[in-house]
Amino acid sequence: MRVLVIEDDEEAARYVVKGLAESGHVADHAADGTRGLELALSGPYDVLVVDRMLPKLDGVAIVAALRRSGITIPVLVLSALGRVEDRVEGLKSGADDYLPKPFAFAELLARLEALVRRAKPEAAETRLRVADLELDVVRRTVRRGGAAIDLKPREFRILEYLMRHAGQVVTRTMLLENVWDYQFDPQTNVIDVHMSRLRQKIDGEGDRPLLQTVRGAGYRLRSEA
Amino acid sequence: MSDEPPRRSSLIVRFTVAYAALASLIMAGALGFLYWSTRDAQRRVVDREVKSEMDRLWPALQNRTVSEKVSVLTTWTEAEGHFVVWSLMSRTRERIAGNVPSLPAEIAAESEDFEFPIPAEPGASAQPEYARGRVVQLSSGERLLIARNVTDLKEFGGRIARASIWAFGATLVLAVAAGYGFSRSVARRLDAINRSSEAILAGDLARRIPVGEPGDEFDELAANLNRMLDRLESLMRGMREVADDIAHDMRSPISRLRSRSEVTLMGPPDAGAYRQALEQTVKDADDVLAMLNALLKIALAESGEPRDRFTEVDVAAVVRDTAEVYEPLAEDKGIALEVGAPAPVRLRGEPHLLSQAVANLLDNAVKYVPAGGHVRVSAESDGRRARVVVADDGPGIPESFREKAFDRFSRLEASRSAPGSGLGLSLVRAVVRLHGGTVTLADRSPGLEVAIELPHDARTSHRAAAAADRAAPAAADRATART
Numbered sequence: 001m002r003v004l005v006i007e008d009d010e011e012a013a014r015y016v017v018k019g020l021a022e023s024g025h026v027a028d029h030a031a032d033g034t035r036g037l038e039l040a041l042s043g044p045y046d047v048l049v050v051d052r053m054l055p056k057l058d059g060v061a062i063v064a065a066l067r068r069s070g071i072t073i074p075v076l077v078l079s080a081l082g083r084v085e086d087r088v089e090g091l092k093s094g095a096d097d098y099l100p101k102p103f104a105f106a107e108l109l110a111r112l113e114a115l116v117r118r119a120k121p122e123a124a125e126t127r128l129r130v131a132d133l134e135l136d137v138v139r140r141t142v143r144r145g146g147a148a149i150d151l152k153p154r155e156f157r158i159l160e161y162l163m164r165h166a167g168q169v170v171t172r173t174m175l176l177e178n179v180w181d182y183q184f185d186p187q188t189n190v191i192d193v194h195m196s197r198l199r200q201k202i203d204g205e206g207d208r209p210l211l212q213t214v215r216g217a218g219y220r221l222r223s224e225a
Numbered sequence: 226m227s228d229e230p231p232r233r234s235s236l237i238v239r240f241t242v243a244y245a246a247l248a249s250l251i252m253a254g255a256l257g258f259l260y261w262s263t264r265d266a267q268r269r270v271v272d273r274e275v276k277s278e279m280d281r282l283w284p285a286l287q288n289r290t291v292s293e294k295v296s297v298l299t300t301w302t303e304a305e306g307h308f309v310v311w312s313l314m315s316r317t318r319e320r321i322a323g324n325v326p327s328l329p330a331e332i333a334a335e336s337e338d339f340e341f342p343i344p345a346e347p348g349a350s351a352q353p354e355y356a357r358g359r360v361v362q363l364s365s366g367e368r369l370l371i372a373r374n375v376t377d378l379k380e381f382g383g384r385i386a387r388a389s390i391w392a393f394g395a396t397l398v399l400a401v402a403a404g405y406g407f408s409r410s411v412a413r414r415l416d417a418i419n420r421s422s423e424a425i426l427a428g429d430l431a432r433r434i435p436v437g438e439p440g441d442e443f444d445e446l447a448a449n450l451n452r453m454l455d456r457l458e459s460l461m462r463g464m465r466e467v468a469d470d471i472a473h474d475m476r477s478p479i480s481r482l483r484s485r486s487e488v489t490l491m492g493p494p495d496a497g498a499y500r501q502a503l504e505q506t507v508k509d510a511d512d513v514l515a516m517l518n519a520l521l522k523i524a525l526a527e528s529g530e531p532r533d534r535f536t537e538v539d540v541a542a543v544v545r546d547t548a549e550v551y552e553p554l555a556e557d558k559g560i561a562l563e564v565g566a567p568a569p570v571r572l573r574g575e576p577h578l579l580s581q582a583v584a585n586l587l588d589n590a591v592k593y594v595p596a597g598g599h600v601r602v603s604a605e606s607d608g609r610r611a612r613v614v615v616a617d618d619g620p621g622i623p624e625s626f627r628e629k630a631f632d633r634f635s636r637l638e639a640s641r642s643a644p645g646s647g648l649g650l651s652l653v654r655a656v657v658r659l660h661g662g663t664v665t666l667a668d669r670s671p672g673l674e675v676a677i678e679l680p681h682d683a684r685t686s687h688r689a690a691a692a693a694d695r696a697a698p699a700a701a702d703r704a705t706a707r708t
Contacts (some may be wrong), residue, residue, distance in 0.1 A: 193557055
């Protein structure tokens, strides 16, 4: 994917651009708001990473300007102000996701990949399929290789989220936000316990394991057969 | 600062002028009314007297000759005394008899209740005299003037007027003096408050505003300001302690991080060792950041700012959802987690912070209760307050430590080895206070019971809690952490 990073902190920008390049993506960098908006309006980017506080034109204003010009490219806003109201303001201006600084690069990458994926219109599907794992959103049934799997409601929602992001890394924070609507990290890693339960149910004996743990980042549902 | 004295004296001047003006206005009104009504009453008495004399004389004068009329009138005059002013005049206004030489020309042939200067007899004293009465035309054509000498009454009126002016003057002087004295005493009280404030601003933080004996509104103001200063001082002391704690608790992971990096650099350049050290560094940094985030969240909750975002929250649902998050973990550890939150418990609050508070309590319970133990979390309402209780049969918290358990970074010696920052209960308390509630720790021997009580609407009970604090400041913050 092609990413535009609009960030005035050179050190932080270098870190993000380098990380993206090492993960096989192309990243451009703009150091101020107006330059960033120019590039965003002209360049063929899949996703934007915009710092909240920028010289000349701040992040929220850039997003608002893009949306006014009818550009729907997904935007992730970065901010040192990790508070709920800033999050709300960021999302209200038309940003698609919000990540408080400091963040782990794995978290940023996972969220960017999720955003790019979401930009493609397939989220409305009601029957999800990954390898021989099938999930019917409407009838709330899950089958693996034809055999029904009994999931608790929360497990069902975790699996649905993973399947909609099949092949991508999903971080613990993303799960907390999207499945539980939690905006904080519980001290103990409760998510891991939920995931191991889910893994026991969907990856039975003799099945090819689908749910992978990505070290230092989160989880991934393997998409290739 | 430099415009302070003129402003203060202008208060005195403004108040004195206003007070004196008001007092003078009231006095002038009262005296004017007194003067006017006295004069009016006197005139009415005179007019009535004159009329009744006239009415009495009238029949006696009918169908009499002029000399008979004169004799009747003379007799009457002698009986009435020297206040009588009378004159019998011909058609052409010439005096026939009487004690007034002639009627002033401006008075009509017949008129009632008029006042006039008595024309002086030639050679009489120059002191002007006044009379008040009426003049009628007799059927035979003569005119009869009957009046009363009112010089003494007019003099009396004049005395009242003069006395009023003196009284007014005295009032004015007294009002100015009283206004000045009163406003000066007010200004002096304010001045004392101002001087203390300036001293406090200048850095004398221990100084307080003097509170006087009478216990009036100024003393109340001074006492309130002092209480505010006490609160600020304790907050500042708290902040300093927090800053010290933070510095202390941040220093260990950061110095650990530093020495590891240093030691790694001292060793031979080896990619494997570097990687391992860096991974550990990232982990340490994450711990520090998590600690900072927790501190920020506590500070945010303590600032009261999230109150602007309060919405309707079902605490029972929060408890059920949070318990559901911890259920698998408890089960893995062999702990029975029981949930008792059957009915909705609604209140106004910040859902994310409330979730985090409940999560912190469950986190602690699941972390410290040994395998085979029990944890019960419940939410219910008695109609007035919502009550969330997390009870366990784990090791509990010793009595002596309960008071300190809510302080930042406070951890039991026995739990130092367990992961955690010692900020969990601090956040719980901050969130509970934000919602105007209380949190208490109780011994279940064995085990711990953490009870949170929250008002259904923090807006009303916050004031009540503040009032309770004022009533019993020392009672707050014992084993109970309260708002």
